[in-house]
Every structure is written in C-alpha cells, then in structure tokens.
Amino acid sequence: MIGADLAGLVLSGVVAVYAGLFLDRTDLVEPSLYWQFWPILGLFILAYATVGLYPGVATSPVDELRLISVSTSLVYLALQSITFFFREGEVFSRVVFILAWVLSLILVHVSRALCRSIFARRSWWGYPVIIFGAGKTGDMVIRTLQRRPRIGLKPVLVLDDNRDKRGYLHGVPVVGSLGRAPRLARIHQVPYAIIAIPGIRRDRLLDLIERYGQTFAHVLIIPDLFGLASLWVMAKDLGGILGLEVRQQLLLPGPRLAKFMIDLSLTLIGGTLILPILIIVAILIRLDSPGPIFYGQTRIGQKGQPFKAWKFRSMVENADQALNTYLEEHPDLKEAWEQDHKLKHDPRVTRVGRFLRRTSLDEL
Numbered sequence: 045m046i047g048a049d050l051a052g053l054v055l056s057g058v059v060a061v062y063a064g065l066f067l068d069r070t071d072l073v074e075p076s077l078y079w080q081f082w083p084i085l086g087l088f089i090l091a092y093a094t095v096g097l098y099p100g101v102a103t104s105p106v107d108e109l110r111l112i113s114v115s116t117s118l119v120y121l122a123l124q125s126i127t128f129f130f131r132e133g134e135v136f137s138r139v140v141f142i143l144a145w146v147l148s149l150i151l152v153h154v155s156r157a158l159c160r161s162i163f164a165r166r167s168w169w170g171y172p173v174i175i176f177g178a179g180k181t182g183d184m185v186i187r188t189l190q191r192r193p194r195i196g197l198k199p200v201l202v203l204d205d206n207r208d209k210r211g212y213l214h215g216v217p218v219v220g221s222l223g224r225a226p227r228l229a230r231i232h233q234v235p236y237a238i239i240a241i242p243g244i245r246r247d248r249l250l251d252l253i254e255r256y257g258q259t260f261a262h263v264l265i266i267p268d269l270f271g272l273a274s275l276w277v278m279a280k281d282l283g284g285i286l287g288l289e290v291r292q293q294l295l296l297p298g299p300r301l302a303k304f305m306i307d308l309s310l311t312l313i314g315g316t317l318i319l320p321i322l323i324i325v326a327i328l329i330r331l332d333s334p335g336p337i338f339y340g341q342t343r344i345g346q347k348g349q350p351f352k353a354w355k356f357r358s359m360v361e362n363a364d365q366a367l368n369t370y371l372e373e374h375p376d377l378k379e380a381w382e383q384d385h386k387l388k389h390d391p392r393v394t395r396v397g398r399f400l401r402r403t404s405l406d407e408l
Contacts (some may be wrong), residue, residue, distance in 0.1 A: 045159065046098065049097075050085055050089070051155045052148065052154065055147075055155070056152070059147055060141075064137050066130055080139065080180075084123065091118065091119050095111045096111065097115070100156065100395050101170070101195070108156065120141070120145040160193075170198045171196060171234075171235055172197075173199055174228065174232075174238070174260075176222055176225070176239045176240060177202075177203075178206070178218045182241075184240075185240045201217060202219070203218070222229075222252065229260060236260060236264070238263075238265075239265045250365070277289065283338050308330055321405070325396075328396045329396055333360055339355050341353050354403065355407060358398075358400050359392045363392040367391060369391075
C-alpha cells in the first residue's frame, strides 16, 4: 500500500509541475527545482501511518478518503508554512503547489483502489484471520471476506466449541475448539481474530478478549446489531465505558455545508459542460410541437415544503384531453389503460419526448 501511495504522490507532483509550465507564465516552474524535494515523500508516508492508513485493512472507502484528505492537506499546509517562514515562497509556483495538493487528494485514493483491484485476489495479499464461531454469523463473515478481498482479511481457520460443526465452511476448515487458538495462531502466524458469536454471554466475551488479546494483535468483535448501517458508527469512550455513536451526518452543520458546497460546485461545473446539450434539446422541443419548453411539477422538499421541479416538456399541450380523445377513438385500449395506466403508443408523448424519456434527458 505504501507503493501505491508513493505512486499517487509522484504522479501528482509530475502532472502538477508540467501542467504548471503551461498555466504559470512566470519563471518559477523549473522542473529540476522540484525534483530535489523527493525526500518529502517520506513525510507523507509518516503522516499516513500516523492516522492509521497502514496496513489499510478493514477500512471503508469513506474513512480512507477522509484520512487521506486530512493527512495530505496537513502536510501541504506544513510545507506551505515552512516555505513562508524561510521566505522561500517566492521561489516556488503557487499554481504547482495547489495543483499538486488537489491531485494528491484524488490520485492517492485512486492508486490505492487500483492496487486493491489488481492484487486483492493474489495469494500473498492481505492478512490471515481466524474466525471464532461457525454459526450463521461466522458463515456470513467468511462469505463477505471471500467476496470482497479488497478488505484485506483472508479466513484460514474457523474455531467452534460445538463438535457437530467440524468440517468446512465455504472451503475454510473448522478445526476445533476456541482453546486451540493460541497454538494455531503461532503455527500459522495469524495476527487477526474475528469473534463472530453475537449471542455469546457477556462474561464469556470478556474472557475471550482477555485471554486471546495477548495472542492476536487485532481482535474484531461482531456485535448483535444486524441491520444497523456501519458507515457512520464510531466507538466512543464514556469515562471507561464503551459506547457506539451512530452519527446522522446530514443533521450536523459541517457535513451539511460540505454537501451543499459539493452539490453547488458539481452543478456549476456540470451545468456548464452540458449547456450545449440543453440548448439543442430546447430547440428540438420548440420545433417538434407547440408549447413551452419546460414543464413544472410540484414536489415535496426539505421540511415538507413544496417546490417546483422543472423538466424538459415531453408531452403535448392539453395532454389529458389528447388521451381522452385517443381512448374514445380506440375503445379496445381503454380497458388496458384503466388496469395499468400504460399504453404502448401514448398519444400524449411527443416524438422528441419519447427520445428524451428513453435517454432520461428530460430529467436534466
């Protein structure tokens, strides 16, 4: 994973420098000036390690992107502060600096995703894990880890105190009781264990954690909380009491502001890019049939407030009247319409409207 991060950072720097040659017309973009700072890559790796991006196992893409964004931005902020303090800011191009920062946020995450997609199914990828429990939960965990190798955990053994469960679970051997865990972990050099027994008694669970916490470097516990989305769940320390916080992101001002800014930015950028298509569609609607270009529907929005949702018009004017006339002329279709409110050749839809609906362009 370190190699993927280095590849993303180097590519970001190279693209930023050579893009700066065209975007920055000053004399501050000299490639050889920037190549001498390659040791700074170690600072990024140190920052990534500090926030827990290594080894990159059992980390959701959302959490990984957040950690990459925060740590990368902090390193660039530190570099900018250092150059300003030593009055080196006039030597380096701000265009190159900003480009490298923005590209790093994207390319490091992309390089990690590519690395996983290429190598995740190789035998040497990931870490072996022993599953405690051969019941339904253990079965689900094994299937999930085998189906999603990008998680980075590979089940090698299953332990269960029930002798009737000996055999194989999706190709993974169920070899014996939980008491064999220390010896098997040493033999197979397994650093991870997953306790997949959600119905276990509290005292038994605490005993397992205390007993095998010295055997495995990482012990994951699957709680009896099925149906609860895991994306925004975080562990919290309440004065020594373990709590799970279920965070509703869009009720928090920070995430709401971030979402609004992202929505606004993407709308402005995307709207500019598709403007020629919108103009062409508007002209075709105007030429195809009389009537307005847009059609407004009242929808229920935030806090139950109604608003007008505007779409490209795909029907003729007085559509209801056109439908009634058509059904009177074709009584054999009236029964079918009353059953499912669908017609193979709907007289209300214009020629351009049929194309717009097929391609969903009317939603633009």
